Amino acid sequence: MDYNATTPVDPRVLEAMIPYFCDIFGNASSANHKYGWEAEEAVSRSRRNVADLIGASPKDIIFTAGSTEANNIAIKGVAEVYAEKGNHIITCTTEHKAIIETCQCLESKGVETTYLNVDEFGLIDLDELKNAINDRTILVTIMAANNEIGTLQPVEEIGKICREKGVLFHTDATQSVGKIPVNVESMNIDLMSISAHKFYGPKGVGALYVRSKNPRVKVSKQTHGGSQEKGIRSGTLNVPGIVGFGKACELSIAEMEIEVKKHIKYRDKIIDALTKLENVYLNGHSSKRLTNNINVSIGLLDIDLLLGEMKDIAVSTGSACTSASMAPSHVLTAIGRSDELGRSSLRVSFGRFTTEEEIDYVTEKLVATINKLRKESPVYNMAKEGII
Numbered sequence: 001m002d003y004n005a006t007t008p009v010d011p012r013v014l015e016a017m018i019p020y021f022c023d024i025f026g027n028a029s030s031a032n033h034k035y036g037w038e039a040e041e042a043v044s045r046s047r048r049n050v051a052d053l054i055g056a057s058p059k060d061i062i063f064t065a066g067s068t069e070a071n072n073i074a075i076k077g078v079a080e081v082y083a084e085k086g087n088h089i090i091t092c093t094t095e096h097k098a099i100i101e102t103c104q105c106l107e108s109k110g111v112e113t114t115y116l117n118v119d120e121f122g123l124i125d126l127d128e129l130k131n132a133i134n135d136r137t138i139l140v141t142i143m144a145a146n147n148e149i150g151t152l153q154p155v156e157e158i159g160k161i162c163r164e165k166g167v168l169f170h171t172d173a174t175q176s177v178g179k180i181p182v183n184v185e186s187m188n189i190d191l192m193s194i195s196a197h198k199f200y201g202p203k204g205v206g207a208l209y210v211r212s213k214n215p216r217v218k219v220s221k222q223t224h225g226g227s228q229e230k231g232i233r234s235g236t237l238n239v240p241g242i243v244g245f246g247k248a249c250e251l252s253i254a255e256m257e258i259e260v261k262k263h264i265k266y267r268d269k270i271i272d273a274l275t276k277l278e279n280v281y282l283n284g285h286s287s288k289r290l291t292n293n294i295n296v297s298i299g300l301l302d303i304d305l306l307l308g309e310m311k312d313i314a315v316s317t318g319s320a321c322t323s324a325s326m327a328p329s330h331v332l333t334a335i336g337r338s339d340e341l342g343r344s345s346l347r348v349s350f351g352r353f354t355t356e357e358e359i360d361y362v363t364e365k366l367v368a369t370i371n372k373l374r375k376e377s378p379v380y381n382m383a384k385e386g387i388i
């Protein structure tokens with residue numbers, strides 16, 4: 001129940017990868033022999049699979065080690081290339097750390113960042129975006145789907161605004177690509193980050209989409225070396241990983257429609273059961289939401305006690321990256337949750353291999369455990385009686 005942190009590799013993905021470790025092990029850059037050609041052929045096929053999933057041209061796909069690297073190349077790469085044009089970037093307060101920390105890094109080098117606020121559902125305001133764009137703005141980077149609360153930003157409208165204003169648009173689409181339809185043409189996306197391990201591919205591989213025409217987008221290299229990936233991202237390609245990534249894309253294209261329907265049903269079943277309870281609040285939007293994400297704040301309950309009672313269920317509190325720190329997640333703070341409700345949040349996320357029986361088990365166990373802990377809790381009972 002923590003698929004938003006990572007997913008298991010689909011067995012069909014693993015099967016596609018296996019030959020590329022020992023048998024077809026060539027370096028895709030070796031142009032002089034069959035080993036290299038075979039590896040290069042496999043990389044090319046995967047490049048097409050990734051491009052097909054997002055409606056792009058294969059030549060616009062730059063393979064990376066995942067979304068963190070893709071986000072870094074996109075933001076730093078654009079800031080460097082377009083430094084003459086301007087030094088202003090627009091993002092929002094609920095982005096992943098890989099975006100926020102990259103922007104902060106650039107701020108120390110003279111780039112200005114505007115962090116758009118979000119409303120109670122985690123959505124940015126399109127008028128605020130329009131007003132924030134000025135003649136020094138070079139990039140807008142807004143995530144497609146939030147990793148903690150599942151909110152889907154209006155990517156298409158953001159793309160339209162950026163295109164009209166002549167500003168580049170990057171989106172961290174790590175949580176949406178492979179799960180819901182994403183199309184770089186209809187959404188006017190100029191740069192986009194993708195990660196294989198969030199949709200049944202292997203860890204440590206992903207891509208940055210960089211539009212090559214209408215407009216032609218340039219990013220500067222962040223890794224110097226053998227000039228792989230158009231010189232943008234040097235380093236010997238992770239051929240087995242890339243083959244797995246391609247297979248994961250192919251499977252998503254084939255299975256997305258059925259999965260979306262099934263997952264919305266599962267998601268809403270859990271949300272309905274939890275929000276029927278007193279003092280349980282849904283974080284994020286009820287419909288503009290990832291199909292596999294549930295995030296609630298459970299008032300008047302010690303979340304660690306709850307986790308302790310459900311050791312057979314893997315869920316997360318806050319986001320996986322910040323769960324070691326005690327501060328409430330920056331995303332929950334941004335949507336206006338109090339520190340108390342921010343700290344008592346629970347994210348449940350599932351996916352391809354989750355069965356309806358498992359959904360029912362988790363739902364029943366969560367409801368029963370919350371009720372039991374509250375019955376035993378003096379704080380809860382005093383609060384109910386209005387004593388505190």
Ligand SMILES: *Cc1c(COP(=O)(O)O)cnc(C)c1O
Binds near residue numbers: 067145206
């Ligand atoms: C997981 C995630 C990342 C990081 O991706 P990696 O491929 O693990 O580096 C970035 N952004 C979002 C929204 C994510 O969910």
